[in-house]
Amino acid sequence: MRIAIFEDEIHNCERLVRLLKQCDMDIEVTAVISSVADGIKWLKEQHTADLILMDIQLSDGNCFELFDQAKITTPVIFTTAYDNFALQAFKVNSIDYLLKPIELKELRRALNKYEQFRPVPATPGIDISRIADEFLRRNSTRFIGKINNQLVYVKARDIAYLQFVKGITYATTTANQRIPLDYSLDQIERLLDKNLFFRINRQFIIQLDAIRKITTYYNSRLILQLQPAIEGDVIISRERVGDFKSWLEGKDYESRT
Numbered sequence: 001m002r003i004a005i006f007e008d009e010i011h012n013c014e015r016l017v018r019l020l021k022q023c024d025m026d027i028e029v030t031a032v033i034s035s036v037a038d039g040i041k042w043l044k045e046q047h048t049a050d051l052i053l054m055d056i057q058l059s060d061g062n063c064f065e066l067f068d069q070a071k072i073t074t075p076v077i078f079t080t081a082y083d084n085f086a087l088q089a090f091k092v093n094s095i096d097y098l099l100k101p102i103e104l105k106e107l108r109r110a111l112n113k114y115e116q117f118r119p120v121p122a123t124p125g126i127d128i129s130r131i132a133d134e135f136l137r138r139n140s141t142r143f144i145g146k147i148n149n150q151l152v153y154v155k156a157r158d159i160a161y162l163q164f165v166k167g168i169t170y171a172t173t174t175a176n177q178r179i180p181l182d183y184s185l186d187q188i189e190r191l192l193d194k195n196l197f198f199r200i201n202r203q204f205i206i207q208l209d210a211i212r213k214i215t216t217y218y219n220s221r222l223i224l225q226l227q228p229a230i231e232g233d234v235i236i237s238r239e240r241v242g243d244f245k246s247w248l249e250g251k252d253y254e255s256r257t
Contacts, residue, residue, distance in 0.1 A: 043070035160210035
């Protein structure tokens, strides 16, 4: 198997090469690329790589810039230190990811997954550009609100939870700032990463990392402890418990409110 590595950290690259050899001594690393500029040049040239291992952040920019300037048909496995919602974005369309620091077991799993799809040359190409657009959109999503006649905005990635109270939608940030927003929860929900945010009822959307404790509650319900803390109980109804557990596990679920 011929593999090209896109990585700008020398020690990460060297470790990855050693791990690849542990997986299979016949693996050949045909190229090591550290920048978007070099990657574009390499992709436009004729190359023989069977697989690309690609870090998201290269020395001169985001790797997704590559897909705007060159057609990529070679399978890609991302190597990334990004958070959970970014990782989930790469699970679609048979793309895999490796979370840094890369472990031998996970590398073997990813290579085995590649091998499973490799014998099917007629399989439609992976729409990486769509995934890139979705990733970048979610990573930069912002919502506007107003505090004392001053317009403010909050980034989706900074939101711990959202709550609809007395006709107003409030976003509470991870820094415990409470901001009234000019959106309904329905509008916001459509723009959020569903791997990171979960709507537990008509009044509440929570972010995964805001959950500090989950406790079983009577009548087969769950009660959550959040950070920043919130007054009153945050309860997940019995009807939503199954979807909530699937969401925690990173599985697909039917979104309903």
